[in-house]
Amino acid sequence: MRQAGAITRQIDYNQLPQAEVKQAAPDARGIAIQLINGVFKELKGCCSAWSYTFPDTETLKVVKQQWIKTFIENGISSDQQINIGMAKVRKLGSPYVPTPGEFVRYCQPQPEDYGLPSAEIAYREACQYSHNPTGAKWSHEAVYQAAKATGWFELKVMEERRILPLFERNYEIVTRRVLAGEPLSSIPKALPGQVHKTPAERNKAYYDAKQAEQIKQADLSHLTDGHNALAKMRAIMSG
Structure with a gap:
């Protein structure tokens, strides 16, 4: 059997699929670690069940790695996002530390976070x-x-x-x-049909178009009043 060292020496790591060797950019990972250290410090102060969630240092290290991955995968990279998330944690007042997925959802800005009314x-x-x-x-x-x-x-x-x-x-x-975080001016105008109609308006538009097509097919377009045209069509059919 060949020695493991001999095998690994023959591997060209540059030829491995990108999915296997790709890692988070150092900057992204560094930013995530810095943010999470601050988040954990705040969570420890406002979640009384902190010691229950992290009974020892080893558990804390393992969980922190999951938080780092979650932050990177979901683009959590700014103090503003963290401030929004921590504000919601404090508002909830739960003694338990949120999961990384829960905290990421808290960090997603909502209209009310910016004072926008409904x-x-x-x-x-x-x-x-x-x-x-x-x-x-x-x-x-x-x-x-x-x-x-x-x-x-x-x-x-x-x-x-x-x-x-x-x-x-x-x-x-x-x-x-x-x-x-984009500028608010210059809203593009709505094109015809972009604004939703009510079901009643859609039904009326459908039957109006259908009626107009029937009048055209019956060669009664010269009758400008739709009711007169329909009456003429009924008279022709009954005759």
Whole structure:
């Protein structure tokens, strides 16, 4: 049998599949370790069951490796993310240390973390301030930008069932931008058909189109009134 050392000397590690040799970038791992050391220090102070979760140093080392991998895999790399996560841990007030997966979810920013109101509240605010947008005290810049993109006049005069879907679409865009740290201006206009219609509106549009096609096929397009055209079609069929 060949010696293990002789075998390993013949292996060309440069030819191994990338999945086998790929490791996290040193910077990413270093950042994760630094962040986790701070997180563990805070968790130890606010989770009374810390010693139950980590009864000895060896357990702590093993678990910390899992946290490092989880942070790297999920892109947790900033103090801002950690601050959001730790704020939720303190708010929950649980004595138990969260799992790495739970803590990563806590670190994902939500609209309320940035003071963004719900879409319903934002819409009411937009309607309220549409008469004097420049003199209003907006709860958040995102609400103002969504309202501006929707249209001050439209917010004042259009029925809610028609204007609300457009506002919700614009507010969703600015909310995503806030969470991503992107600028809020220049919201792209919605193309025709992008704003969702109600089921009743979709049904009416379908049957209107179907009726128009029937009138065209019957060569009754010269009758501008749809009811007259249908009556003429029924008369022809009954005759």
